[in-house]
Amino acid sequence: MSDYSSYNQAGVAQALAMGINESLFNAFPELKQIFDLFAAGNIAQARMEYFNTGYYQNLTDVAAQRQVNKETRPGVYAQDYDAWTKAQVARLADKGIRMTPAIFKTLESSYLAGDSDLQVDIKILDSGAFGAIGGSTLGLVNQLKSVADDQGINNILPKAYWDKVSEGLFAGVLTAEDVQQEIKGFAMSAYPAYASGIESGRSFAMQTSALKQMIANTYEVDVDTIDNNNPVFKELVGYINPTTNKPEVIPLWEAEKIARSKDQWLYTKNARDTFDNLSLKVLKDWGLA
Numbered sequence: 001m002s003d004y005s006s007y008n009q010a011g012v013a014q015a016l017a018m019g020i021n022e023s024l025f026n027a028f029p030e031l032k033q034i035f036d037l038f039a040a041g042n043i044a045q046a047r048m049e050y051f052n053t054g055y056y057q058n059l060t061d062v063a064a065q066r067q068v069n070k071e072t073r074p075g076v077y078a079q080d081y082d083a084w085t086k087a088q089v090a091r092l093a094d095k096g097i098r099m100t101p102a103i104f105k106t107l108e109s110s111y112l113a114g115d116s117d118l119q120v121d122i123k124i125l126d127s128g129a130f131g132a133i134g135g136s137t138l139g140l141v142n143q144l145k146s147v148a149d150d151q152g153i154n155n156i157l158p159k160a161y162w163d164k165v166s167e168g169l170f171a172g173v174l175t176a177e178d179v180q181q182e183i184k185g186f187a188m189s190a191y192p193a194y195a196s197g198i199e200s201g202r203s204f205a206m207q208t209s210a211l212k213q214m215i216a217n218t219y220e221v222d223v224d225t226i227d228n229n230n231p232v233f234k235e236l237v238g239y240i241n242p243t244t245n246k247p248e249v250i251p252l253w254e255a256e257k258i259a260r261s262k263d264q265w266l267y268t269k270n271a272r273d274t275f276d277n278l279s280l281k282v283l284k285d286w287g288l289a
Helices: 009-017 030-039 043-050 054-058 061-072 074-095 101-113 117-127 135-150 159-171 176-190 192-199 204-219 231-237 252-260 263-267 269-285
Strands: none
Touching: 009 030, 009 043, 030 043, 030 054, 061 074, 061 101, 074 101, 074 117, 074 135, 101 117, 117 159, 135 159, 135 176, 135 204, 159 176, 176 192, 192 204, 204 231, 204 252, 204 263, 231 252
8 A cells, every 4th residue: 555645635535535546546547647636736637537537437336336346345346246147147047048158258347347237138149159049038039930930931031030039139129029010021021912911910820721721621631731831822822813913812712723723633532533523424425324
C-alpha cells in the first residue's frame, strides 16, 4: 500500500471514496491518471475526467463492484463468482447448452461485466463456443417442426433454418409465435391455392386431409403412407385451373380422375374389377356372354 502522506489529503480522500485506488490500476490503467489528479489537488479536473472514463461510462454498479472485489477482496469475489456460475450452468443446461472450457471463459467475462441472463446467452452465441442446442429449446424447436409439417413445409425448410431458429429462441430474440407466423407465411407462398384457408387458421394438413384419403383409397393403401412428398399429392395440390390459369383447390372428382390416370392405379384390385366389368359388358354387347 502506498504512503499517501505526501499527496493532497482532500484529493486522496475523494479518490478513495469513489473507489479509485492502486489495486485497480492494473485492470484499469486510466484510473491511475485520475488518481494522480486527485492526489495533486486538481479535484474538479479529476472528477470531470473520471466521468469520461470507460470505467465509469461502461460499467454498471454491479460490474464495478465485482471488479473491485476481484482486485481487493479475492475471497469474496471467488465465493460470489462460484455461486453465480453454478446458477448459470443450471440455467443454461435447462435451455440446452452443454458447458465447455470456452463457455466458462465467456461466463467469467459476463460476470465481470455484470451481464443479464439475456446478455450472457448472446455472448455465448456470438462466441460460437457451443454445440447443438438441446433442452427446453430443442423441445420448442421440435414443436415448431410439427407446426411446419402440419403446414406442409417442414420438408422444404433446411437444417440451417432450424439452427437459426434454435439460436434465436435460445437468445430470446425470437419467440415461438414469431416462428409460427413465419411458417404460416412460407406455407401461404408454397401453396397459393390454400393460402386463404391457412390465413384463416385452417392448416394445410387440415385442408388436404380429404385429398390424401382419396389418393389412399384410389391406390388401396394406408392413408398414412401418403405424405407431402407423394408425387401424385404434389401434383394435385399444385393444380392450375386451365380456364383461369390460376392456382385453385382441385375438386375431388377431378383429382380422382387424375389419380386413376396414373400407372399406379392399374395394379389395384379396383382397376382389375373395372376392366373385368368393362370386358363383360363388351362381350354382352356382342352377344357373346
